[in-house]
Amino acid sequence: MAIKPKPLLILISLLFAQLLILNSASAASVSSNSPHPIFINQALKAALSLKKGDLIQLSPYPQGPWSAFKIAGYQEPRFQPLNLYYTNCAVTMNLSDLWKLTGKKGEASFITLKLKHKREFKKVSEVMSLLGLHLEKPEQFANQGIGLSRIFERFARVIAWLSFGAGTIFLFSLMIFKTEEERKEMGYLQAIGIGKKTIAKLLLMDGLFLSLAGTGIGLIFGTLTGMAVNSIFQWYFHKPEMKFAVFSKSIYWNLLILGILTGILATLLSLARIQILKVAKLFEKS
Amino acid sequence: MLQALDLHKTYFMGKEEIHALKGITFSFETETMSAFVGPSGSGKSSLLHLLAGIDLPTKGEVHLNGKTLSGLSEAERTRVRLRQIGLVFQRFFLLPYLTAEENIELPLLEAGVKRQERKKRTRELLNLFELENRANHRPWQISGGEKQRIAIARALANNPPIILADEPTGELDEANTKRIGTILKNLAKEGKIVVLATHNLELAQQANQVILLRDGKIEKK
């Protein structure tokens, strides 16, 4: 069935985005008669075993006409959100060269504006819409391009909360295990006159230690796993800059606090469950 | 039928050697209830463990129906316990999540007895030990004496010729001790070899022969 044009547009627009950052000085230094310079990415370099200074022929059609370009260097397109697969080859060239090649002189996928003040966005946007142009803020544009990452973020959050929920439920189960196991010891402690508050404190400290240690080990394990997964993704997609997991301080802090709170909650629930008040009952059940 | 020949057992507690048994030789006869008595650490439990094949002697042998227990593999010794030896412990070792009836049924289950036969045999044992009204109770719902009766019934499930009881009345009161003693004596009368390890003299007095153990040796019969 049909190929969808929007991803295509984005891919092209990304190519054009590269044009804006191309070093024009290096292009200008090449004489007009010699083949024009072009930058290739690592994937293309590897696929065709190219090196700097080689000539490369490009055409918009398989049947030609072909134009020669000289490889001036290597450059990875800055971001290619929809273009994750390793077979992707890309070139970056001067806009006028692209026009010549495609015969579409004067066309551009987008125009970049720098506003003097951010608040002028709305006014400029209205003017642009009269011209039939849609104005987008950088983050809106990025969102359209890297919508994938936004979606993945939502997806990852659902999965993370589900895993956290499962872990918390299991922690509750473990605390019940632990308190049932220690029921007898608690009975003895109460029998020799140690107050229920002290016992509750002891248990709480225990629970806190368990959850802190668990969270700590979990964070280390998670970081190592995340790093391993990142390496797998980078290897799989041949993109050293690609990341599946990004580690930030706030994530660590949030998880640490969550771990402590969960530990306290689990201990309190299990304490409530075993009713440490009744010594006789404890002995009887144990 | 069951013979202990020059049994020695040495344990190591760190670097320290503990000689639990120092050359016990004894023949256990059918229709006889033998009680080993002695203070703690005299080697009563160690002897029972060796007779049951739970542990192996450092020196000496246990002969059961002409076979040497130490010559058998662990799986074979377990099979001997299932078919030929009924074990009773001070702590009962009843499964808390099973009813009295199901606990008695366990050895039959492991022996691969069919369900109908299992149920029949279990009922017989419950009747024999007057536990019919406790059939569906869990161990924590019944008294210590009843628990031990269930444990004895379980030991008898596969109708083994030998009953070994390690401190069977250790956690029971006087009345129950007496009752358990009578049960064990009756079992001996029916033709079984009953061996007890106890420090309860009242229970020991019900036995046909009482053997005093001290420091791993038979001091007196």
Added chain:
Amino acid sequence: MIQLAFRSLVRHKSRLILTILAISSSCALVFDMFMLANGFQKSLTSVLENSGYQLRLIPKGANPLSGSLIQQANKIVQTIRKFPSVENAFPLSLGILPVSYQKGKVQFIEAFGFSGKFKNPPFYKILSGENLSEKAVSEKSNEIIISRGFARKEKLSPGDLVKIYPFSRGFSLIKKPKTFRISAVAFFNLEGTGEKMAALSLKTLETLQGNLSRDPANVILVKVDPAENIKEVSFLIKKRFPNLRIYNIPEFVDAIAKPVFPLDAVSLVMRVVASCMVFLFLFIFLALTVQESKGELAGLKSIGFQSTSCFLIVFLQGLLLTLSGTMIGIPFGYFLAQYLNHIFQGFPFVPEQLHFFILTPSSLIFTLITLFLVGSAAGFIPAFQASRSNLLQILHEELE
């Protein structure tokens, strides 16, 4: 033995329920990830198969998403149509067109240009109005068909007029727009929610885009009948047009789906993580259970239970836990998948008809096999410990 394992398991109800809940959440995740693994590809395959056109031709060496052009597309199509077993073939182009309607507001729409002889083109279904006439398809015409989302959003219906600006050399309001009549509203197979799409004749589209002189198209679709002859037809096309790359449906799906959505990789990673969670939950639970019931196991061994029986009691507990987790996890996972699917459908340009989480017998079977293996692996070590426990040592411990 299974009854014994079951009874042992259910004695502590609250912790059992909590553990099953934790395991079932992870089982749900494993199931969802299996549904995700090839879900998008399967869904895309089924949409493409429904079109009835099995082969797609694009310029050799080009990425299917790059929008490369085939020159003299109509000529190629006419030749291909003459090949044996080829029932139909047609060229298709894609473009962006600036359209204005009502109060002159200009919007860009995605346009499909096609030509050929057929009553119903395979990429849309008419909902109201009249399909493009044969003449309107083969020639330049002022008739277009618009997508359901477009019609609903802009309150357009068959018979309404819209203005389309020529798009050659970029959009400019200085150029004079042409008036088009909406002949029908249709559901486009690859239509995303609210996406604005239109279909018109290839010649009209290429004229508006200023490409007509080269007779180009992005893709040529070929319908082979009987379908068994796909290989022969592919061979003939390859021989006659060596500059074209021929994709059958699985190849085409692979070429499109893999670069755009690396979901199989995501699914694999998450599957491993979720399986590890199931393993850990089971392993910890069983290891603690064995630790706790040492005395019981000693009791069983002393009355003649073999090591294998003790092994089985614990191992079966692991399998029973896995089974209960799976039984709750699979329905939960199915409903969770609907929500996750909804999230993924927020991907830009994802057609409504495409789904990411597909329930197939294979996804279910693979989930069951994985969970069975994880359950067995997690139960093995605690069960082994139970079988190897030192009876004498436990008897001494119990007495102390």
